[in-house]
Amino acid sequence: MKISGNTILITGGTSGIGRALAEALHGKGNRVIIAGRRQELLDEVTGRNPGMVGIAVDLSDSAAITKFAESVKSRFPQLNVLINNAGIAGHEDYTSDSTDLTRAYSTIQTNITGVVQLSTALLPTLRAQPHSTLMVTTSGLAFVPYPPGPVYSATKAFMHNWLDALRMQLRKTSVEVLELAPPYVQTELGGPQQASDPRAMPLEDFTNEVMQILESNTIDKGEILVERVRPLRTAEKDGKYQEFLDVFASMHV
Numbered sequence: 001m002k003i004s005g006n007t008i009l010i011t012g013g014t015s016g017i018g019r020a021l022a023e024a025l026h027g028k029g030n031r032v033i034i035a036g037r038r039q040e041l042l043d044e045v046t047g048r049n050p051g052m053v054g055i056a057v058d059l060s061d062s063a064a065i066t067k068f069a070e071s072v073k074s075r076f077p078q079l080n081v082l083i084n085n086a087g088i089a090g091h092e093d094y095t096s097d098s099t100d101l102t103r104a105y106s107t108i109q110t111n112i113t114g115v116v117q118l119s120t121a122l123l124p125t126l127r128a129q130p131h132s133t134l135m136v137t138t139s140g141l142a143f144v145p146y147p148p149g150p151v152y153s154a155t156k157a158f159m160h161n162w163l164d165a166l167r168m169q170l171r172k173t174s175v176e177v178l179e180l181a182p183p184y185v186q187t188e189l190g191g192p193q194q195a196s197d198p199r200a201m202p203l204e205d206f207t208n209e210v211m212q213i214l215e216s217n218t219i220d221k222g223e224i225l226v227e228r229v230r231p232l233r234t235a236e237k238d239g240k241y242q243e244f245l246d247v248f249a250s251m252h253v
């Protein structure tokens with residue numbers, strides 16, 4: 001992916017990783033469109049970044065995605081980068097007799113169904129460009145699950161697997177398929193306390209490293225991996241899978 005001159009749609013651009021990447025890519029001379037549910041944050045981010053466009057959409061709502069994709073295609077026919085970054089996380093307790101799956105279903109809808117639907121709707125536009133990129137933000141938990149969040153972890157493993165297949169299908173087209181797999185990062189994904197959790201990677205450091213990887217154009221096998229996430233990515237190969245699983249399980253809240 002070239003670093004400037006693109007028209008980029010970033011979902012989940014109202015906060016955390018999506019907002020940080022949107023602002024960094026805007027600063028590099030890209031036309032950036034951000035999407036999210038919170039209109040006040042769309043207004044705040046676009047207000048601080050003149051030229052950036054914000055569009056409100058609920059990516060857990062299939063009808064809303066259809067309408068949103070149509071609007072993006074007609075307003076930005078030159079769109080050549082789609083970054084599916086929006087996501088939610090949650091925990092389920094299967095030791096309980098009344099496991100509540102409400103959040104789990106929303107997580108599947110947002111992290112899987114929404115990504116597959118939006119990508120499918122926008123792929124004809126991406127394929128029509130000479131060079132384009134479809135990216136999804138997965139997680140280090142795609143490679144070793146976090147026991148308190150089985151569905152969340154599995155949505156990320158699903159997307160990793162889906163992206164590998166998609167990359168092969170699209171290899172003779174103009175669409176490059178990338179996976180951004182973050183480590184634990186200081187955002188509010190898991191609640192406000194995460195933004196200052198010293199065990200999490202500072203958002204600015206993460207964003208700077210991702211931008212360096214994008215600029216250096218040295219992405220191996222379509223995976224954007226900062227150094228901090230590499231031990232999870234290679235845990236199985238390194239014989240460390242069970243060790244990580246045990247550590248994660250002991251973090252049960």
Ligand SMILES: NC(=O)c1ccc[n+]([C@@H]2O[C@H](COP(=O)([O-])OP(=O)(O)OC[C@H]3O[C@@H](n4cnc5c(N)ncnc54)[C@H](OP(=O)(O)O)[C@@H]3O)[C@@H](O)[C@H]2O)c1
Nearest residue numbers: 012014015016017036037038059086087139184185187189
């Ligand atoms: N932070 C981490 O430790 C970490 C680690 C690995 C992977 N990730 C992944 O990174 C991505 C970004 O998360 P983050 O850490 O930056 O958390 P965040 O600050 O909570 O950002 C999540 C973003 O997704 C958007 N979103 C959520 N549900 C949506 C929906 N139904 N429709 C439209 N937008 C929706 C939110 O916008 P609205 O609320 O305005 O809709 C927000 O902009 C996620 O895919 C997450 O799984 C994060």
